[in-house]
């Protein structure tokens with residue numbers, strides 16, 4: 017299962033014999049869907065070459081704190097911001113001590129200080145070094161600060177000793193990394209999400225639709241499932257893979273989307289309307305292909321039902337979240353929509369900028385609810401979706 021899908025993992029490799037296992041670790045992280053970038057310390061490069069890890073990660077390996085070229089591209093602050101997780105594996109006794117001291121004398125420890133991402137360490141050292149009171153104290157301090165620990169395992173060591181201190185197996189480390197993102201914030205909740213466009217048929221071969229790709233709705237479905245919710249996506253026609261652990265109900269028209277959504281209400285705690293539903297449909301659908309004829313034709317359109325309003329007006333309504341796709345006066349139009357449609361929350365996004373909104377990889381939004389608002393600056397749709405799900409989990413209690 018791809019629990020690290022689209023997560024940015026910054027892997028710090030330090031100087032221990034287990035550094036060779038970081039090659040397999042990169043593979044395991046990528047199998048879980050992660051994007052991996054690597055920082056190597058000077059010590060690590062004594063055990064394995066940056067070229068090996070570059071080839072495996074598909075990204076240049078970062079080794080220097082002060083590197084003019086890197087500062088223009090991925091310098092230490094960019095790396096720290098890029099990371100969803102900083103994973104140090106193997107983590108030597110020395111790097112643990114330097115983390116405790118808050119040192120910033122190489123790229124890895126500087127990134128550790130500069131990142132807001134969670135930190136997971138996989139210690140690897142001689143068993144006597146692991147059992148030394150200094151290391152024990154350092155681990156206790158790091159745990160108190162919220163640093164996550166995986167391993168070490170016990171057994172025969174490279175130096176011939178037997179005891180605790182071997183780095184955990186890469187698969188175990190990758191699983192520990194993935195488990196940090198299984199928040200359980202919506203455990204047991206039933207979430208229904210509409211996604212993608214609707215198609216309103218004119219005749220058997222033509223339809224009216226829009227440019228929604230479904231990416232935002234599917235990112236929300238992925239984030240809801242990761243948060244432990246039983247998640248259903250009612251989806252218009254899109255070219256996307258359905259995320260793991262998400263039930264998929266395909267529909268075409270607004271009327272079909274309405275019927276599916278209402279049918280799901282008896283098993284729904286949270287409803288998120290992300291679909292770009294056509295507001296109008298042709299008054300009649302011709303049974304035969306419309307023939308080319310006069311220079312001008314007039315299409316008669318009739319209003320489609322408003323799905324999210326119908327959900328918000330239903331008996332035992334779920335916590336109801338809408339989106340507002342606006343091109344100007346984004347916040348005031350969104351506030352008005354939230355009120356008019358009777359929503360608990362609305363996600364306002366500006367669809368006039370082609371680099372965010374419809375059919376792009378990124379979005380930026382402001383989430384509004386009766387008690388407040390939160391701006392979500394430009395980020396991947398997966399990242400925006402996770403923030404929206406966190407806010408819903410907080411507010412709907």
Ligand code: PMT
Pocket residue numbers: 210212227228229230231232233270289290291292293294295320321322323324325337338339340341342353365367373374375376
């Ligand atoms: O799919 P992507 O390419 O990733 O693009 C994402 C998106 C831009 C489509 C998404 O972020 C978004 O803004 N979705 C809402 C699009 C929309 O139709 O907005 P609206 O302002 O017209 O509608 C307001 C709300 O009413 C929405 O929650 C919409 O789902 C809902 N609605 C609208 C009309 C209708 N007949 N029924 C509805 O339920």
